[in-house]
Amino acid sequence: MIRSEILREIAPILRDQLVVCNIGLPSQELHMIDDNAKNFYMLGTMGLSSSIGFGLALAQDKTVISIDGDGSVLTNFGTLPTIANNVTDNYILGR
């Protein structure tokens, strides 16, 4: 299954959540599949989708889903221990 198919598959689940989406094609595809006001399209800071979504989850109670990329996460690996050290149950990180 390719990424755009996965996004199409999970779009009904994403719709009711706050979503922080990764730079480039994932944001373009999510916009095309199901653009809505709960989506944040991160357009310029490769690797920070995980961090932005985590900050959003810490600041309020609604569930936040960050969509990141495998290569993107490699550019900001240090955020994974930050997330692990400040566990909050309303945060889901998908890659």
Place this chain on the structure above:
Amino acid sequence: MDISKKIVDDFVANDVSFITTVPCKQLAGVIDEVEARPEIFHIPSNKEDEGMGLCAGAFMGGKRPAIIMQNTAIGVTINTLATLTQYYRMPLPMLISYRGELREPVACQVEMAVHTKALLNQLHIPTYHFHKESDADEFDAILKYTFMCNKPVAILTDASFWGGYGDQ
């Protein structure tokens, strides 16, 4: 009055409740004070751009954020400042230790100090330089200004402001 306490009092008075920090010897006192306040959620970052990402999310979640870091980080956060904080019109007070200024014992720090204000200027980031303790009297107004205009704002705090490095 203890200067670290005054600075954190101003953060609290301006409803700044989410602060991320990257360690610096000069900032140790203010970071301890941030950690001690129940009004502030303190989350240490591994890198400053990560911290700016956390702050962006916190702002979207309704909190007023701030970052505490060294001036050397300006070199590695330019893209984040331009394409995240500035592009999405987010306020971000940046309390920065201005390493490489007078009384600096580490020569390498000077190499970044000489570029710090030029880079901030090039980025059109409002910049304030605290050299004497009384300069911090403006901190409250700087925070109000930051959240009024929704921009990143730099507060450079040099070694003279902090009273040297404790070994001079």
